[in-house]
Amino acid sequence: MALLQISRLSKEYLGGTKALTDVNFSVAEGEFVSIIGPSGAGKSTLLRCINRMVDASEGEISFDNINVSNINKKNLRLLRRRIGMIFQHYNLVNRLSVIENVLHGRLGYKSSIKGVMGVYTEEEKQRAFEILNKLGLKEQAYKRCDQLSGGQKQRVGIARALIQDPKLVLCDEPIASLDPNASKIIMDHLKNINKEMGITCIFNLHQVDVAMKYSDRIIGINNGQIKYDGPPEALSRDMIYSIYGTEAGELITD
Amino acid sequence: MVKNEGLDIFAVRRRQFFIAGLIIAAITIVSTAITQYDPVKGITSVPKALWWMFRNFYPNANAFTRLPNILSKLHETFFLAVASTTTAAVLAFFFGLMGSKTTKVNDAMCKISRLVASVFRNIPDAVWAMIFLFSFGQNVLTGFFALFFVTFGVLARAFIETIDEASHASVEALQATGASYFQIVFQAVIPSSIPQVISWILYMIETNIRGATLIGILTGTGIGHLFLLYYRSLNYNTASLVVIAIIITVFVIEFISNYVRRLIL
Ligand SMILES: Nc1ncnc2c1ncn2[C@@H]1O[C@H](COP(=O)(O)OP(=O)(O)O)[C@@H](O)[C@H]1O
Ligand SMILES: [Mg+2]
Numbered sequence: 001m002a003l004l005q006i007s008r009l010s011k012e013y014l015g016g017t018k019a020l021t022d023v024n025f026s027v028a029e030g031e032f033v034s035i036i037g038p039s040g041a042g043k044s045t046l047l048r049c050i051n052r053m054v055d056a057s058e059g060e061i062s063f064d065n066i067n068v069s070n071i072n073k074k075n076l077r078l079l080r081r082r083i084g085m086i087f088q089h090y091n092l093v094n095r096l097s098v099i100e101n102v103l104h105g106r107l108g109y110k111s112s113i114k115g116v117m118g119v120y121t122e123e124e125k126q127r128a129f130e131i132l133n134k135l136g137l138k139e140q141a142y143k144r145c146d147q148l149s150g151g152q153k154q155r156v157g158i159a160r161a162l163i164q165d166p167k168l169v170l171c172d173e174p175i176a177s178l179d180p181n182a183s184k185i186i187m188d189h190l191k192n193i194n195k196e197m198g199i200t201c202i203f204n205l206h207q208v209d210v211a212m213k214y215s216d217r218i219i220g221i222n223n224g225q226i227k228y229d230g231p232p233e234a235l236s237r238d239m240i241y242s243i244y245g246t247e248a249g250e251l252i253t254d
Numbered sequence: 255m256v257k258n259e260g261l262d263i264f265a266v267r268r269r270q271f272f273i274a275g276l277i278i279a280a281i282t283i284v285s286t287a288i289t290q291y292d293p294v295k296g297i298t299s300v301p302k303a304l305w306w307m308f309r310n311f312y313p314n315a316n317a318f319t320r321l322p323n324i325l326s327k328l329h330e331t332f333f334l335a336v337a338s339t340t341t342a343a344v345l346a347f348f349f350g351l352m353g354s355k356t357t358k359v360n361d362a363m364c365k366i367s368r369l370v371a372s373v374f375r376n377i378p379d380a381v382w383a384m385i386f387l388f389s390f391g392q393n394v395l396t397g398f399f400a401l402f403f404v405t406f407g408v409l410a411r412a413f414i415e416t417i418d419e420a421s422h423a424s425v426e427a428l429q430a431t432g433a434s435y436f437q438i439v440f441q442a443v444i445p446s447s448i449p450q451v452i453s454w455i456l457y458m459i460e461t462n463i464r465g466a467t468l469i470g471i472l473t474g475t476g477i478g479h480l481f482l483l484y485y486r487s488l489n490y491n492t493a494s495l496v497v498i499a500i501i502i503t504v505f506v507i508e509f510i511s512n513y514v515r516r517l518i519l
Binding site: 051053076077078079080081083084085087089090091092093094095096104105107108109110112115116117118157160164 | 421423424426427428429430431432433434436437439440441442445446448449
């Protein structure tokens, strides 16, 4: 049984934008999947339907044998804490320290009052430091996040996701705001997480070359529909053109 | 073709500018006619007014004997401004949470909060004071509630925007981790928006010290009322000391709040 199963998924936003039309695919445990496509294709919407940050209009999503579409508020919390999410703009609380931001990943496991007051166990703090150490951020633990570089902020974002003990990590354009150097560090860390810890990763990526290099599998979408679903080796130039339309020229520069 | 459109835009701008100028001129002429305000006479009377002030409007030794009384009324007005601002801020923060797109609990509450804030903001404090004069009479409570409601309206609107701006991204991230509503408010919304929130509260305290002074004339309380008493009894020297005391207070408060702002922002 697949970890994630998406069938006949469609999303129409208020106002009539059809962001997704009849999307079907499944992801097995341990896979490293990239979703590529031009901006506005529906990549972010697709990712957000999985953890219900966006409510699908039609279709079904099951994650770890739970039907995501119709669960109550309490179970939604339980679902979300097992799915990490990483954002293009990192989405940290910039005025708090690195360690506090990392520990935010534990909030889903806490009673409301303990979370409100920011009370964490010794074990949780220990684990937070271990993760920071692994990501090369040990020295930064007590710095405020607004003092970090983009690449460091994204690593804090990864740490916040990891401390959730997730089965799945969703990454929405994780390297779109980073320079090539920092991008490589982030992608290597994510690949590591996938290989060492066996955490399934789904990526939205703009850059085809990065997707080709790192992923086991690529899903190409255009205008809310899946155009390609297969290994990177089988992704032809023609296919890239049909996924990206007129944007393709800028992307394939070799 | 493209060039033509560009030129058109400049022509349209010039016309808009010209029309706006005409409208402003017309409004000015009509309103001076209605109020029988003569701008020429208004301007020529300025030197005369200055000369009168120079001769009468300065504190003398006698005025300084009233200083303890003045300071005590100044305290009263100052604390009225602070108390009404801080209590209004608490209520406004709650409405800010409800009215913000990021932290709203549902659409209905969001619309209602924004509407309530807008109503309270748009009725000036002097009008609130007149309304409360009926219920509380000439009383310090009247001033308190008048300032409280306007401040609430202004701050609720400001907080709605602050929360949306400062915490949208981190709220999204914390929602995705499975954090509960109150966890998100205390761990993301408050830490992200606290500098702007404090800055707005300081600004409203400054505004309300001025407001409290004027409202005091209406409600017969505080430093505003004291000024009126001295002024009516033709004790211009003491009245001038009251004015100087107010001006110094306003500047000191402004100085302190600018300092605090520099620290937190
Ligand atoms: N909250 C929203 N309300 C209305 N339309 C939206 C919203 N979010 C995205 N869209 C629209 O849905 C389409 C897909 O957007 P998105 O999923 O963000 O694409 P991508 O991430 O591939 O750039 C776009 O046309 C976008 O304008
Ligand atoms: Mg996107």
